[in-house]
Amino acid sequence: MIRIGQSTDIHRLKAGKPLILGGIKIDSELGIVAHSDGDCLVHVIAEALLGALGLGDLGSHFSDQDPQYKNISSLVILKRVCDMMKERGYEIVNIDSTILIEKPKLSHYIYKMKEALSKTLTVDPSQLNIKATTGEKVGIIGRQEAVVCEAVILIKERGYDE
Numbered sequence: 001m002i003r004i005g006q007s008t009d010i011h012r013l014k015a016g017k018p019l020i021l022g023g024i025k026i027d028s029e030l031g032i033v034a035h036s037d038g039d040c041l042v043h044v045i046a047e048a049l050l051g052a053l054g055l056g057d058l059g060s061h062f063s064d065q066d067p068q069y070k071n072i073s074s075l076v077i078l079k080r081v082c083d084m085m086k087e088r089g090y091e092i093v094n095i096d097s098t099i100l101i102e103k104p105k106l107s108h109y110i111y112k113m114k115e116a117l118s119k120t121l122t123v124d125p126s127q128l129n130i131k132a133t134t135g136e137k138v139g140i141i142g143r144q145e146a147v148v149c150e151a152v153i154l155i156k157e158r159g160y161d162e
């Protein structure tokens with residue numbers, strides 16, 4: 001049995017806030033406004049995983065009203081969702097993801113993000129793809145008002161062979 005999941009997430013950008021994506025702190029004038037660390041990339045991977053499992057959305061499992069999730073690393077949430085997958089007998093085939101942000105250039109950070117995420121997910125970095133693109137100076141991305149992340153994930157039942 002194989003299953004697919006998808007997620008899109010948006011966060012507002014504001015001066016003086018930290019920018020953390022894929023578990024990595026990024027040098028940036030603008031950062032993410034959020035209840036947790038606002039790690040948009042980790043949010044979409046966790047939510048795509050919930051989607052593949054048919055378990056609804058991230059907010060219903062990890063409420064942004066809940067004080068226990070205030071300022072926690074989103075990697076903790078991702079680890080919990082990953083455990084939910086393993087308990088149900090599934091494993092990750094591959095993940096593809098995109099970060100839409102105008103600035104800064106993320107190419108230098110992608111290797112580190114892949115390292116942090118594949119460690120949390122206990123997958124090989126080759127199973128995880130991260131792409132970054134800008135908003136071409138137009139729209140909410142181009143005006144640096146927001147960051148958007150998207151992810152697609154494929155999971156398979158343990159022991160399932162193609």
Ligand SMILES: [Zn+2]
Nearest residue numbers: 009039040043
């Ligand atoms: Zn989010």
